[in-house]
Amino acid sequence: MLSLYRPGRGWLHRMPAGPKLVFLALIAVALAALPSSWAIVPVVVGLPVVLYACAGMGVLVGATELGRQVWALRWVVVVTAAGQLIFLGPEPAVSNTARVVAALVVVGLLPLTTRVSAMLDAIESGLGPLRRVGVDPARAALLLTVTVTTVPVLARLAAEVRDAQRARGVRPSLSRGALPFLIVALRHADDLGDALAARGIR
Structure with a gap:
């Protein structure tokens, strides 16, 4: 992640x-x-x-x-x-x-x-009592952590796309940046999915 x-x-x-x-x-x-x-x-x-x-x-x-x-x-x-x-x-x-x-x-x-690990541990610990009603605190903590970090991560990826365009002498624009941003966003989603699968979460 x-x-x-x-x-x-x-x-x-x-x-x-x-x-x-x-x-x-x-x-x-x-x-x-x-x-x-x-x-x-x-x-x-x-x-x-x-x-x-x-x-x-x-x-x-x-x-x-x-x-x-x-x-x-x-x-x-x-x-x-x-x-x-x-x-x-x-x-x-x-x-x-x-x-x-x-x-x-x-x-x-x-x-x-x-750190992401500390955030996960804190949320999982806080959601611990919900285990009695069938909630998996580990999965819920992971979901909340991913939710908190996803929007800033995507904003950073968009900034990196704009910086790469400027470095190549291309004026950043929505039409020019949409496809590269979609590619890096999907790559990030794939990496996140692989990381979750490696931890046995599907």
């Missing part, structure tokens, strides 16, 4: 995976629950900036990763803001879009500061 983990020695890296997952989830829920007003925009913009800067990856790396996360969500921003701007007006459109993006990039800190 392609890992998004970025080594570091900060407090967020040192925090155990289980409490970290709960901590980031609570922050994301709190951001999403804020009222739709101009006053909350500086808060929802500033909090992810502070978290990424202080996460322990280094200020420069943190800023770069935050930029990548936001850039990967650019179409979410466009669609969310445009629809609400038409039907609700500027204040709800800006504040709601900022809340959604902030919540998503905060959750994006989990795979950046947590």
